[in-house]
Amino acid sequence: MMFIRNLVKVLGAGISVLSLTTLWSDREYLIGIHKIKYGVSRERNSVYNSTASYSKTVETKLQRIVQEQKLPSAPTQLPTRLSNNTAIHSCELQWNILNLNVTVYEADKVEAQTQKEPEQSYVPPLLYPDPEITLNRTSYLIPDLIWGPNNQLVGFMESVFVAIKLNRTLVIPSFLKHNTDKQFKRGSRNKISPLHRVDLVALCKYVSCVAVDQFQRACNFQIDGILNIRFMKPKDFAVIERDTGMKLNRDRESGEVLLIPKNGTSPSRLRLTFTERDITSLFTHEAKCVVYPFPFFDVMTEDKGSQHVLYSRLSSNAFQKQADVPPDVRLMASIFKHIPRPAYIRQIAADFIGFMTYGGRFMSSHWRYNEGDYLANWHCGNKEINQKRCDKARNYTSRVYAERLSSKAKALAKRNLEVNSVYIATPRTDLSFVRNTSRDLAEFTDSLKIYHSLHLEEFMKDRYKNCEFLTPHFEDIVSSVEMEICSRAVSFLGSLGTTWSGNVFKSRMQLKQQEHETSPDYIFRVK
Template structure:
């Protein structure tokens, strides 16, 4: 009952809080000027064919405030590691934004080991419905390309299409690979998204036809400049299906595309060169994810300024290079600057510390995937047990008290990061923190009740300060908010993280990289919540 009594009051407060904070958000959105158009060319997109939104009509002053990250590729940059300019590694990425970043880390590392110039890939929007066709996100909205260019040789996807003559020469796979029906569909999607082909099409279907199909599928309203093609028998019946792919592929004359390795690849970084021994010019890195793993304890900044001798690469060099990869694949510069300003305004205004709490467990997206088919039963049951707003609020307050006792850390605020689908659940937690009687059941009288901050304040702040910026256009905003929340969690004094979440995992890596000592105060949130619930139950039984 302890965890149930305060919930009704919390919900009533949350409703009021939601109305007030949402009004602020709506006002900010109303003030945004409509400056978004579909560009006449696709220069903003990293794909030659996929249209993406771009902001136009901005003054230089506005763009300076936005810290627009569009890259000047005409400028010459001498990277720390100059790689072979006649061999290329082209990443293809999968999953949500954080899975994509983990795959990208693998590709950057492999480019260095194999001495291949890295091609800046296509990144994608987040999707919870397993869509086959995902909208492209400009790479400069996900990573600081200027920083990456300082590490290794890179080129644009458009330049790679030109130098590779629109062809993929070989596939580097991080798991066993066999060209079947599924792989043919994915190769066609790569073709549509990059302009690089690894499949042979039937007569009468070429670049112009694929361009028209791409415009139809990825455009907002089925836009294509070649409507005459709609009457062809192979034209897609809808913007979502993929059966049309098998109608335009020449099934009997597919190119013999070499795949490396021919068996399941080794996960040892020292075997990378033997796994991918190829002189082919243009290699497609096939959906990398977690092939090369490094213990967090190995990640370090202490030797980041040293140069690894790539000619005599050893296994011990792997974690050194991976540390450099992490340091140089960070979010756009604007994310760090905006995050620090927000922290100062909302989280550390009184000069104290703040705790960050990440709750990833929304039912339809994360839990629907992680817990499907009865896998990870013990973990999934622990999440369901801990998914109680009153228990979570109690656990956060208990952790604040513990940080004061053990580390003499004064926590003045809490940032709660959670998916948008959990907005109501988050508001319940906010409401409970506003109830002084509830808070004082756990928090000693000599500690102030901390302010609790969520994405509601963060969105309002971003739209007030940086509306009309490339990173805050409507379809980019949620992605930017997620990156800002990650930076906020990285900088927190203590981080209560979510198991099985790559979002939390990436935050933990950067926390360790930036300040190893901080990670001693971190804890997995479900474990802590359940431990507090069990302790409370034991006290009840003893009394």
């Protein structure tokens, strides 16, 4: 550790004020990291206390050195971090490189306004000036996202696909928090900046995109039309106006909103799905500023005479650009590749993995079967397959889960892929189940330690305590970091029927790291 290296430097070659300052800060960090490494549970307190005692002993030696060399007893002003372990005064994470107006993206309600003199000639600047795919600069498509964070991500990727096919510049929308997030506010739209969900630099280098406030200005705060893929009720129109901060441009005589195409949906046809070849024939229109409402599993692909959700057809072959991959699947794979998680999310994940594994390998899992959400009646009762999954999950004990993890680790060891840790991502409401799993794991192996969100949260609060931008959306950010961690594990056991696990599987296929399993594997399966 940097702390020990600094101590050797002090004892072996004398000490300077600068070295002492760095050492002093590392001493504080040593306790924090061991608190993460060994946990803060009651059974680990002795380890943590011994670590703190050790640090105190070293500090006493340092104080003696200070006195002998007549140096100040403590630095009066610590410098910005001099090593890679932690930040002292400044945040080491970069997040708003594109300087988006975060207030516009996260305001609960932006009052639509109309400029007195519309700027007909105004063309908003691209977030990245020379993208790989250049789209029409005076025609726009903005998605209005819906449901949970990973459903939103799927819908966002479908929106990029449609924007490319329609030759419309993509407008980067707001995302939304999950309704189980402890920072979720009832009665609020709970918007979150896209900077916390996707790497906009990577995306906007790939395809033409603009910020929402620039889009509002170019469109004079008016929406010209809506893709008619959902049967729209008056309340849906109100949601679109609220989310975009713009007014719908209605016909002066009839008061109707332009739906593209007009006959796309009806009370007897609530939803319109479409394939790649349908997009231009259905949605081509001269309207300038168009909304893609509530996208999710809308874009289909044909395979052996039947239609399937295009996103679900992403596979290792698609990411490896195999010759037999259909063009629409290949394009969706390319879009997925260019929408990685934000760079700062990837950095946090890499930092935590280093401390969790000490440079070794680890496996990961996603336990999603929580009461009140996945196991709620509205989910379990809407399909026979969901009912089977729910029944299996309710009868799946922590001991059985521990045995599953142990057997997976042993299978990896037979392939010379020994792991020393397992990270389990789970909703906060199921942490007690994961703790019980950790307890039961000792019956099967003593070489694996389980980590979960509480370890990650404490790590983040300690290491990035000066990164204030994390605070308003901390739980949402933790979930994104967990997805990145699971994507980088040697092996991943997912939960059936969840877009969270599905997106991790696709991330693993796209990353295709050496030694890592890329074929989907689950905690359990049902027939």
